[in-house]
Amino acid sequence: MRRLRDIGESGLIARIERRLARATRSPRVRLGIGDDAALLRSRADEDWVTSSDALVEDVHFRFANQAATTIGRRALAVNLSDLAAMGATPIACTLSLAAPPELPLQLADGLVAGFVEAGIRWRCPLVGGNVTAARETSLHVSVFGGVAAGQSLRRGAVRKGDRIGVTGTLGSKALERARVERNGGRIRRVPEPRLRAGRALLATPGHGGCIDVSDGLLRDLEALLGSSGLGAEIDPAAVPTARGFRSAALKEGLDPDRLALTGGEDYELLFSLRPGGPTCAALSRRMGCRVTEIGRVVSAPGLHGVPEALLGHPGWRHF
């Protein structure tokens, strides 16, 4: 079996460049991979939006239960979800890839292939980065997007009386992970970044704050409320889940409410809307996905209406 050390740093970069040859065509990319830096064209009426996130082996993924291509795709998807939560459109991305010299070349190729394909799919071409040795494999990604100057979704735009909405369904990713950790098999679902939904929400009069649900609904709701001093009244029964989710969770002996309210990695958008704005049905048409109202913003700090046992749940903690 060939390993990374057999081709060296320059060999890996050459393989990435070959794979990219057909993938970096974009009117926004003036110069892609291969120089000291990449060059991107700006527009006068646009702010640049940038975010960074990392996937680390044995912290965020394991090769044993996920295809390398799935991991590569996921690394870009979770970053694009941050652009979606700002209402931004992707422009380009960079990848800082660390891996042990003994990593099988097939896995390294899979990571790169998944990442590059995701860049094509979501129109966010890979334009730069670096590769380095490390004890474990990790993908550190930066994404760049654009949004109309002075406009963007923000967490801080939450107001008292706002309705709280969420896209899609929650809990299925956490259930899949728990099931695979317990019974074996493979994690196959890669979150679909809600790029279209984020842009549509930004264009909706009366939109409030927005965040993506990466660490679990309750924890991200706390982050959305942030330092506003406000709280939220939530109806747990209204939290949307996929068809068959509750029975599948119970079959595994897991609490469906805990999965839906505290399970991470859903990458749905959690947002607030001023009272009197569009209905969920109207929003759903605009945003191109299911939209559900799950509560409202109140003046009393903290989360209300949520079972005591689920509060203080650590969500997705790294240290």
Add this chain to the structure above:
Amino acid sequence: MRRLRDIGESGLIARIERRLARATRSPRVRLGIGDDAALLRSRADEDWVTSSDALVEDVHFRFANQAATTIGRRALAVNLSDLAAMGATPIACTLSLAAPPELPLQLADGLVAGFVEAGIRWRCPLVGGNVTAARETSLHVSVFGGVAAGQSLRRGAVRKGDRIGVTGTLGSKALERARVERNGGRIRRVPEPRLRAGRALLATPGHGGCIDVSDGLLRDLEALLGSSGLGAEIDPAAVPTARGFRSAALKEGLDPDRLALTGGEDYELLFSLRPGGPTCAALSRRMGCRVTEIGRVVSAPGLHGVPEALLGHPGWRHF
């Protein structure tokens, strides 16, 4: 002793935010750390320049022989060097910080302090990023800069007959590292990114290609020549070194030519100039640093004039 696990991910982020409070004032930063993404103002007549590079524990640094603040500063410096090699001006940066939960808090604080201070010094404020657990400590950095639209230094602009120049002196960083690895002590030198020199070079009529010397002069010269099919005639005796460098190297039993021609981490600019352009003295005044001519671009591929023993030297290989 307090460790990262004692404060958790959110505790570390809060410490970074407190340190940043006074550090992100910039007319180009509309929104810094604390939301799903950062927002940067664009200018119509400007291209965005972006680059990513990483420092990994036991690959690029060791806590045993470098202060954590030095490592943090270095992480930004090596990235800014890539902007310098494009002739770009820094705008902002992001940091993806990975560290083991048992990392002493003092070291984590030192890394962040060094990085944030470097951002102030080089006017490149930290606007986003993430922290995650990992087996070793690593800093994955992305930098963003600006350059006049359609203008930038490029590696590919090398032409036959060009004079080859280099800023500053070479070899001292490699000597310091070798000395510390051998005799103990601490690595204290952090490269000064040649930002002013890069901008001045870009404004100089008749400038050719440019790259920064991160992996050693010969290896980076090969990268500068890239796929041009051209070669270079080099005068090793002309390669600039610091006063006292040669005797200090010989005292350590090291070959000064090998250190100057193949030692990495100098982060000087290596560039080409069309014949008949400004003299080194004139260039030096424009670029604000020593400039030395070390050879010229020739049609015969490969590096000529260099001792056989130094060719094929691996330079700085990661795998």
